[in-house]
Amino acid sequence: MIRDIPLSQAITVPLQKAQIDSFDQTLASHGIPCLTANTISSIQINVGKLCNQTCHHCHVDAGPQRTEIMTIETMEMVLTALKRYPQITTVDITGGAPEMNPHFEYFVAECRKLNRTVIDRCNLTVFFVKGKGHLPKFLAEHHVEIIASLPCYLEDNVDEQRGKGVFDRSITALQQLNALGYGMEGSHLHLHLVYNPLGPNLPPAQMELEDDYKKELRTRFGISFNNLYTITNMPIRRFLDELEANGQTDQYLELLVNSFNPKSLQGLMCRSLISIGWDGVLYDCDFNQMLNLTTQAPSPATISNFDLSTLEHRPIVTGTHCYGCTAGSGSSCGGSLA
Numbered sequence: 656m657i658r659d660i661p662l663s664q665a666i667t668v669p670l671q672k673a674q675i676d677s678f679d680q681t682l683a684s685h686g687i688p689c690l691t692a693n694t695i696s697s698i699q700i701n702v703g704k705l706c707n708q709t710c711h712h713c714h715v716d717a718g719p720q721r722t723e724i725m726t727i728e729t730m731e732m733v734l735t736a737l738k739r740y741p742q743i744t745t746v747d748i749t750g751g752a753p754e755m756n757p758h759f760e761y762f763v764a765e766c767r768k769l770n771r772t773v774i775d776r777c778n779l780t781v782f783f784v785k786g787k788g789h790l791p792k793f794l795a796e797h798h799v800e801i802i803a804s805l806p807c808y809l810e811d812n813v814d815e816q817r818g819k820g821v822f823d824r825s826i827t828a829l830q831q832l833n834a835l836g837y838g839m840e841g842s843h844l845h846l847h848l849v850y851n852p853l854g855p856n857l858p859p860a861q862m863e864l865e866d867d868y869k870k871e872l873r874t875r876f877g878i879s880f881n882n883l884y885t886i887t888n889m890p891i892r893r894f895l896d897e898l899e900a901n902g903q904t905d906q907y908l909e910l911l912v913n914s915f916n917p918k919s920l921q922g923l924m925c926r927s928l929i930s931i932g933w934d935g936v937l938y939d940c941d942f943n944q945m946l947n948l949t950t951q952a953p954s955p956a957t958i959s960n961f962d963l964s965t966l967e968h969r970p971i972v973t974g975t976h977c978y979g980c981t982a983g984s985g986s987s988c989g990g991s992l993a
């Protein structure tokens with residue numbers, strides 16, 4: 656049985672039987688004919704679906720058996736695009752466990768040589784995979800920002816969602832990162848944590864939950880970090896399978912639709928980034944990537960013909976899953992929006 660965070664109550668909106676309008680209809684009712692991108696300052700690269708974990712809620716369906724891995728040739732094309740477009744200042748690397756890609760360190764080092772901010776979306780336990788013990792030092796030496804998953808500060812909850820023993824290994828990893836300066840006051844090495852709900856609820860208020868996390872992790876384990884990002888579970892892939900198995904899909908979608916917040920629209924991550932799949936195909940975001948919804952023409956379809964001028968201000972492909980980004984306080988790869 657999953658217990659949720661005891662100190663901050665998850666937001667539960669009274670459920671009415673929702674008429675689930677298409678996301679575009681909802682946008683239109685708020686005077687927005689079509690969701691479009693702004694300028695692009697960031698690329699988010701999924702370097703593969705291989706992961707040392709198999710979490711219940713994973714929207715990538717990642718795991719140890721996945722074979723999809725970005726090749727070095729595709730990475731070189733990304734580096735060429737970065738050289739051509741200095742206005743792309745951030746390279747956000749995700750997976751799977753991105754560090755499981757055999758070219759991860761080469762790619763990080765090359766991006767840093769190009770003076771880009773590099774983010775590693777890290778599951779923490781990858782540091783304990785054979786041959787990966789040097790990663791904390793490598794990340795610190797290359798000034799890589801770490802965004803690490805820790806869906807609770809309670810062992811039972813983390814292990815329930817992410818696998819037995821994950822909590823203990825995550826705590827040890829965070830202590831190692833702190834020892835290198837990550838997340839410490841005055842340090843330029845940034846360490847952020849990610850919370851996502853354990854069940855079909857919206858996240859609690861980000862600031863209050865961050866206070867709870869900081870207090871609990873410092874008191875019990877001496878751990879420091881910079882910010883907590885709350886992220887809503889998207890009703891796709893493994894989390895959708897879980898909803899279906901529990902007969903909770905309609906209830907969760909109604910919660911998302913009833914909680915639509917127009918204030919979240921301006922900050923939606925698809926408006927300022929481009930997502931690149933392991934095979935070089937372009938998407939509006941990582942969620943669209945997992946649903947095989949590629950960018951729309953006339954936008955270029957792959958990294959081999961990357962042209963920023965056609966990607967900026969492009970129409971964004973939307974669907975029912977987009978309600979996951981606009982519910983409550985909103986949700987993005989950088990936490991809540993509104």
Ligand code: SF4
Pocket residue numbers: 706707708709710712713714715716717718750751752778804
């Ligand atoms: S949620 Fe992250 S750590 Fe868990 S299986 Fe998916 S990619 Fe791996």
Ligand code: SF4
Pocket residue numbers: 923924925926939940941942943971972973974976977978980
């Ligand atoms: S899922 Fe979210 S980020 Fe992706 S296109 Fe929809 S609103 Fe944008």
